[in-house]
Amino acid sequence: MGFRFSHLFSSLIKSLRDISPIVVVILFFQLFVLDSPLPNVLEILSGTAMVVLGLSFFVMGLELGLFPIGENLAHAFANKGSLSALLAFAFCLGFGTTIAEPALVAVAKEAADVAAQARHIDNNADSMAEYAAGLRLSVAFAVGLAIVIGVIRIIKGWPLYLIIIGGYVLIVILTLFAPQEIIGIAYDSGGVTTSTITVPLVTALGVGLASSIKGRNPLLDGFGLIALASLTPMMFVMLYGIFY
Amino acid sequence: MTSWLVFFETLFGTLGDIFPIVVTILVFQYLVIKRPLHQPKQLLLGTVFVILGMVLFLLGLEQALFPLGESMAKQLTSAEFLGIEQPENYQVSEHWMAYAWIYLFSAAIGFSTTIAEPSLLAVAIKANAVSGGAVSVGGLRISVAFGVAFGLALGSYRIVVGDPLHYYIIAGYVLVVIQTLFSPKAIVPLAYDSGGVTTSTVTVPLVTALGLGLAEAVPGRSPLLDGFGLIAFASLFPIISVLAYAQITHYLARSTLSGDEDEI
Numbered sequence: 001m002g003f004r005f006s007h008l009f010s011s012l013i014k015s016l017r018d019i020s021p022i023v024v025v026i027l028f029f030q031l032f033v034l035d036s037p038l039p040n041v042l043e044i045l046s047g048t049a050m051v052v053l054g055l056s057f058f059v060m061g062l063e064l065g066l067f068p069i070g071e072n073l074a075h076a077f078a079n080k081g082s083l084s085a086l087l088a089f090a091f092c093l094g095f096g097t098t099i100a101e102p103a104l105v106a107v108a109k110e111a112a113d114v115a116a117q118a119r120h121i122d123n124n125a126d127s128m129a130e131y132a133a134g135l136r137l138s139v140a141f142a143v144g145l146a147i148v149i150g151v152i153r154i155i156k157g158w159p160l161y162l163i164i165i166g167g168y169v170l171i172v173i174l175t176l177f178a179p180q181e182i183i184g185i186a187y188d189s190g191g192v193t194t195s196t197i198t199v200p201l202v203t204a205l206g207v208g209l210a211s212s213i214k215g216r217n218p219l220l221d222g223f224g225l226i227a228l229a230s231l232t233p234m235m236f237v238m239l240y241g242i243f244y
Numbered sequence: 245m246t247s248w249l250v251f252f253e254t255l256f257g258t259l260g261d262i263f264p265i266v267v268t269i270l271v272f273q274y275l276v277i278k279r280p281l282h283q284p285k286q287l288l289l290g291t292v293f294v295i296l297g298m299v300l301f302l303l304g305l306e307q308a309l310f311p312l313g314e315s316m317a318k319q320l321t322s323a324e325f326l327g328i329e330q331p332e333n334y335q336v337s338e339h340w341m342a343y344a345w346i347y348l349f350s351a352a353i354g355f356s357t358t359i360a361e362p363s364l365l366a367v368a369i370k371a372n373a374v375s376g377g378a379v380s381v382g383g384l385r386i387s388v389a390f391g392v393a394f395g396l397a398l399g400s401y402r403i404v405v406g407d408p409l410h411y412y413i414i415a416g417y418v419l420v421v422i423q424t425l426f427s428p429k430a431i432v433p434l435a436y437d438s439g440g441v442t443t444s445t446v447t448v449p450l451v452t453a454l455g456l457g458l459a460e461a462v463p464g465r466s467p468l469l470d471g472f473g474l475i476a477f478a479s480l481f482p483i484i485s486v487l488a489y490a491q492i493t494h495y496l497a498r499s500t501l502s503g504d505e506d507e508i
Contacts, residue, residue, distance in 0.1 A: 018365070021356035022446075026312050029352075033345055034319050039312075047308025051360075054300030057293045058362050062369065065290020068283070069269060076277045085276045089268070096264030102257070103448055114468050160433045161424045168417040175410045184409050184472030191479035192448060194440045196298065197262050199363035203370050203437070211374075218374040223433035226367070230440030230479060 007060055015055035023048060062200050070204025078212035083155070090151045093202065094229060095144035103192040104139055108132040111185045111237070118181045120244070135240055142236035143193055146228040147202065153224065154209045157216055160224040167231040174238040182241030189237045190230040199226060251303060258298050266291075301362065305446065313353065314453040320346050321457035328463065343404060347397045350454060354396035354478060357446040358389040364441045371434050379434065383489065388438045391485030392478045396451065399477035403458045406465055409473040416480045423487040431490035439483040451475060 030036055038044065077086040098104060112121070112128040112135070121127045153163060175183060194202075202225045210222035273281060281287055319325060320342075327339045358364060368381040402412055424432055451474045459471035 018360050021359050022309060022353075025349075025352040025356045026309060026316065029316055029320075029349055030312065033349075034316065036319075044308040044312070047304040047306075050300045050304030051308065052304075054297045054302070054304055055360070055362060055365075056297070058297030058301060059365065059369075061290045061293030061295075061297055062366050063290070065287050065292075065294055066366075067370070068290070069281075069287055072282055073269065073272070073277075076273075076279065080277060082276075085272070089272045089276070092268045092272075093265070096268050097261075100261055100264055102261070110472075117468055160436060164436055165421055165424070168421070172410075172414055172417065175414070181469060184469070184476075187409060187413055187476035188472050188474075191440065191442070191475040194363070195261065196363045197265060197294065199441050200366035200370070201265065203367055207370055207374055217430070219371070219379075219430050220433060222374060223367075223371070223437045225437070226440040227433065227436035 008056060011056040011059055012052060015052045015059070018055060019048065019051055058196075066197070066200040067204045070201045071208035074205050074208025075212050078209060086151060087148050090147040090205075091144040093144075093198075093205070094147035095140045097195060097198040097201075098143040098193050099136060099140040101193060101195050103195070104136055104189070105132075107185060107189055107192055108135045108139075111135055111182065114181045114185060115241075115244075118179065120179060120181075120241075131244065134244065135237065138236045138240050139189060139193060139233045142232035143229045146232040147225055150206065150225040150228045151209065153228075154206060154216065154221050155213060157221060160227065164224075164227060164231065167228075167235070171231070171234050171238070174235055174242070177242055178238040179241050182238060186234050186237035186241065190234040193233050194226055194229055198229075202226060202229070250306075251299070254299050254302050254306075255295075258295055258302070262291075262295065298362075310449055313450045316349070317450065317454040317457050320349055321454070321461040323461055326461055328461065346404075346458065347400055350396040350400040350474075351393040353450055353454070354447070355389045355393040357450060358392040358442050358482075359385060361442060361446050364388060364438070367434075367437060367441050375430075379431075383493075384434075384438070384486065387485045387489035388442055388482040391438075391482030392442050392447070394485065395477035395479075395481030396454075396474060398481070399474040400454065400458060402473065402477075403455060403465060403470050404462055406462075406470060409476065413473075413476055413480060416484065420480075420483050420487070423484065423491070427487045427490050428494045431487070435483050435486035435490065438486050439479045442478055442482050447478060448475060451478060 027038070030038060073089070077089065109132050112132040115121050115131055116123040116128050121131050149163070152158075153160065178186065203223070206225045207218045207222035210216040210218045210220075216222070273279070326342045364385055365381075368379075368384045371379045371384060372381045398412070402409065427435070455474040456467050456471040459465045459467040459469075465471075
């Protein structure tokens, strides 16, 4: 599949449709609820145009680049038959994409603020930076571990819901023991770790693996990596809060 | 107007984000799999498109929608809008109109940003292809968006009344477990995944501004203790709404024509 300008055009129309609800919501609240004029109409228009163009390029890039890359890797690993190489790759992908994730950097900083205010750590820049760095490391480790467990699950064909429900039970137990201030941040951390570039890649990897292994169903076995990657960070942030 | 400096800042930020991914893939491709990439030109073009797309998307959001959305969240949670003159004898119930607008704003912003979320779009495209069209791209995205909308409205309500976060989340988990038992099995992994993909580029910054603003404004709430949790709501409720969507379509398909048991 190559690149054609007709793709760009139809993609632009779709992106325009995808972005229009945000524009409607913001206009409605600005003009009717807050009763204020619209500032910098030109900037808003040009910004919205950039969003539409960006979304179109992203979607085209998915089909041309990220999806094939993830699937090719999955097929190559399945043909090579080396489980340890696949698991090492899975861990590196999870760890590598999470450690640099800007949303995680922000969450770790907030967590350090909270811990300092609650007097769990000294209220100075050094101990807060140390706390935040340790938290980032443990969340990145949690995501790496999640992808490894998820890949093993796809290979073995274990039902996802048993692992997820087990995870929920663990989270509930950890909630009882975790310091109160960390709970909100821990629960939020599950949602922020999976970035826009990781999601398509990991999804393509899972679906690719499930379709190259005999007896696996891509829909039933291929999805679930993201779910695991959103679950383990919650546990690890609470564990970090308990033991730090 | 966006200056080149901001453009390059965003470009390098995005490149920094994907650098570990590129290194991991190349190392394993050439050192472990030891086979050249299939169609390298197309993959490179695709990767360039993804990066260019992300940069334009982020720049456009920063320029147009985030400042407005954030100032809106601040205005809606300001003491003036909420009618807080004397914090001592402030009754939330006396100003229910203002709070109704906040819940509506949370739901509307949650719904609309989820529809525009690139990673959800990616998962929906993949699910559609894998299921042979049984899972529709639009249907999945709309049911996830309803989940996020409900989650954010409920999450804002929780901040206002000050209930402990974990009661809500644990109740949500129980609901997910019950739904899992009664849902068509094929949809369950996709539903679980849709919890994690809803909150990334677009939703997180706006939602954070809303949560912290609300916790700061309402008397008796602390931003540190009560301001968090909205993202958790926005990641939990899509699981519930996608499972519900699957159950409803499954039920309808079965009651109209009792043949296609495998349809989702």
